[in-house]
Amino acid sequence: MQFKSQAVSKPYFIAALGLFVAQILFGLIMGLQYVMGDFLFPHIPFNVARMVHTNALIVWLLMGFMGAAYYLVPEESETELFSPKLAIALFWIFLVAAALTVVGYLLVPYATLAKMTGNDLIPTMGREFLEQPLPTKLGIVVVALAFLFNITMTVLKGRKTAINTVLLIGLWGLAIFFLFSFYNPDNVVRDKFYWWWVVHLWVEGVWELILGAILAFVLIKITGVDREVIEKWLYVIITLTLVTGIIGTGHHYYWIGTPEYWQWFGSIFSALEPIPFFAMTLFAFNMVNRRRREHPNKAATLWALGTGVMSFLGAGVWGFLHTLAPVNFYTHGTQITAAHGHMAFYGAYVMVVITMISYAMPLMRGRAANSNKAQVAEMWGFWLMTVAIVFITLFLTAAGILQVWLQRVSATPMSFMDAQAQVSMFYWMREWAGVIFLIGLIVYISSFFIPGEEKAKA
Amino acid sequence: MSGSFTTSAARNIFYGGTIFFFLVFLGLTYNTEQVLPKRDNRAALANPDIAAGKKLWETNQCIGCHTLLGEGAYFAPELGNVYKRRGGEFIKAWIKAQPTGAPGRRQMPQFNLTDKQLDDLVAFFKYVGEIDTAKWPPNIEG
Numbered sequence: 093m094q095f096k097s098q099a100v101s102k103p104y105f106i107a108a109l110g111l112f113v114a115q116i117l118f119g120l121i122m123g124l125q126y127v128m129g130d131f132l133f134p135h136i137p138f139n140v141a142r143m144v145h146t147n148a149l150i151v152w153l154l155m156g157f158m159g160a161a162y163y164l165v166p167e168e169s170e171t172e173l174f175s176p177k178l179a180i181a182l183f184w185i186f187l188v189a190a191a192l193t194v195v196g197y198l199l200v201p202y203a204t205l206a207k208m209t210g211n212d213l214i215p216t217m218g219r220e221f222l223e224q225p226l227p228t229k230l231g232i233v234v235v236a237l238a239f240l241f242n243i244t245m246t247v248l249k250g251r252k253t254a255i256n257t258v259l260l261i262g263l264w265g266l267a268i269f270f271l272f273s274f275y276n277p278d279n280v281v282r283d284k285f286y287w288w289w290v291v292h293l294w295v296e297g298v299w300e301l302i303l304g305a306i307l308a309f310v311l312i313k314i315t316g317v318d319r320e321v322i323e324k325w326l327y328v329i330i331t332l333t334l335v336t337g338i339i340g341t342g343h344h345y346y347w348i349g350t351p352e353y354w355q356w357f358g359s360i361f362s363a364l365e366p367i368p369f370f371a372m373t374l375f376a377f378n379m380v381n382r383r384r385r386e387h388p389n390k391a392a393t394l395w396a397l398g399t400g401v402m403s404f405l406g407a408g409v410w411g412f413l414h415t416l417a418p419v420n421f422y423t424h425g426t427q428i429t430a431a432h433g434h435m436a437f438y439g440a441y442v443m444v445v446i447t448m449i450s451y452a453m454p455l456m457r458g459r460a461a462n463s464n465k466a467q468v469a470e471m472w473g474f475w476l477m478t479v480a481i482v483f484i485t486l487f488l489t490a491a492g493i494l495q496v497w498l499q500r501v502s503a504t505p506m507s508f509m510d511a512q513a514q515v516s517m518f519y520w521m522r523e524w525a526g527v528i529f530l531i532g533l534i535v536y537i538s539s540f541f542i543p544g545e546e547k548a549k550a
Numbered sequence: 551m552s553g554s555f556t557t558s559a560a561r562n563i564f565y566g567g568t569i570f571f572f573l574v575f576l577g578l579t580y581n582t583e584q585v586l587p588k589r590d591n592r593a594a595l596a597n598p599d600i601a602a603g604k605k606l607w608e609t610n611q612c613i614g615c616h617t618l619l620g621e622g623a624y625f626a627p628e629l630g631n632v633y634k635r636r637g638g639e640f641i642k643a644w645i646k647a648q649p650t651g652a653p654g655r656r657q658m659p660q661f662n663l664t665d666k667q668l669d670d671l672v673a674f675f676k677y678v679g680e681i682d683t684a685k686w687p688p689n690i691e692g
Binding site for chain 2: 126128129133134137140202206215217218219220223254276278279280284285320327330335338339341345347349350351352354357424426427429499500506507508512
C-alpha cells in the first residue's frame, strides 16, 4: 500500500463480503421455495426473499466498486485521497441505509413500506431491481455524488492515467444512468423502455468500464507488464463494449411494445457483445503469460484469470444463447434468463470485485500476499464457488429448455405451474449446487482468518 | 498490439465510437417515441383506473414473483396476457382467495385489496394485454 488513505477501502470490502453472505442465504431460501412452495410462507414470501437477494447483490457490488476506487485511485493518481474522512462517513451512511432498507423489506409489508417512505410523492418503487424506497434511492444519489466528488478531486490533483480515467467515466455513467430510476411513467411501454437505461446501460455498459479498469489495475500490479500495453488493451476492450452494448440494449426491446426494427438492431449488436468479453479473456491470459515478475499473490492472479473466463462464458456465451430475436421469442422471461443472469453476474462483477479484494486486502493488512495456507484456502473457495455457479447455470439452463418446450413450443402447451412441476428435479439439483456455493463462500471467507506469513514488500 | 497503433489512437477510437453509437441510440430512441403511439395502447390511459392499477401492481411488488411482458421474476405465471387467459372475474376471485394453503405449493400472499382496487388491477391487466407486443408470448399460457 503506497498511500495511507487507500486504507479507507477496507471497511467497504468487509461490508461487501458480509452482504455477499446475506445474498447467498436468501438465494438458498428462494431456491428451496422453488421446490417447497410454502417454505417460510408467510414470513418470508418469495418476492421478499428475491428483493433481498438482488438488492444485496447490487449494494455489495457497489460497495466493492467504491472500495476498489478508493484503493485504486490514489495509487494511480500518485496522491492521497482528497478526503478520507468523507469516504468513511459515506461508508457508514451507505451501510446504515442498506441495512434499514433490508429491515424494511423483511419486517413491513411492501405496500406499507411504500406508504411510510413517501412513494406517493414520486412513485418509483415496485419495479424489478429498483424496489428501494424513495429515501434509499435519494441516499444512493447523495452517496454516489459525494463519492464521485471525492474521487474526481483526487484524480484532478494527481496523475491522470487511462485506468483512472476509464474508471471515472464508468462511475459517473453509473450515477447518471441511475437517475432514470426516478422516471416512472404510467405508460408501461415507456416505463420499461427507460427502466432498461438503468439496468442494461449499467451491466452491459458503464459497469464494464469499471470492470475493465479494475482488472487492468490488478494485472499491471501482479504481472509487471508495461502500462502502455495494458492501457491499449483496456481502450480496445471498452470500445468494443460500448460500440456493441449501447445499441445492444435493443435485445430488451423485442416484445414490450416497442417498434419491431429493434429485433434487427438488438439481434445484430448484441450478437457482437461476446467479442469484448472474449477480448477480456485474451487480455487476462496474455498479460499473465507475459508477466515480468512472479507476484507472491497467486490467489489474486487466479481470480483475475477467472474473471476473464467466467465473464466470457456467463455474459458472452450464455447471453448469446438467447439474444437473437427468433430464439428470444421462445426463451424470453424463462429460466434461461435466470441461468444467464447468475453466471454473468458472478463471472463479471462478483469475480472482479473479489479480484480486487484478493489483491488489496493482504497489502492493507501489511503483507504483500497471504501465507501459502491462506491462499490455498482462498483458491478452494474460488473453485468451489466457480464450479457451483457453473452447475447452477447448467441446471437452470436445462430447466429453461424444458420449460420452453413444455409451455411454449409444444402443440399442446402446458400451463406455467404444470410446466414448473415437470422441471422440479432440476430445481432440486440447482439448490444442491447452491449449497456447494455457500460452502465455497464459507471457505473463502475463512481464508481471511488464516494468519499471514509473507513479509510485506514496500 | 504494437507498432503504429498507439494508446492515444485507441483512446480516440473509444471516445469517437462511443459518442457515435450513443447518438445513434438517441436517434433510435427518438424514432421509437414517434412510433409508440401506434403500438402502446396509450389511448386507454385516459381511464385513470389503469394508472391506479399500475400503482397497485408496483406497491404490492407483484414483479417479485410474476413476469409482465416477460420481465420480472420467473416464480409465478406471466401476467401481461392474464386478462385474455383468465378474464377479469377469475383474476379478482383468484386474488381474493389467496393464499391457497395447499401444502408444498407456491403461495401467493393475501393483499387485502378492496373491490375498487381489484377493478383497477383488472383494468391495468386489460390495458397491458392490448399493447402490440409483436405477437409475444407464443401462446396463451404466457
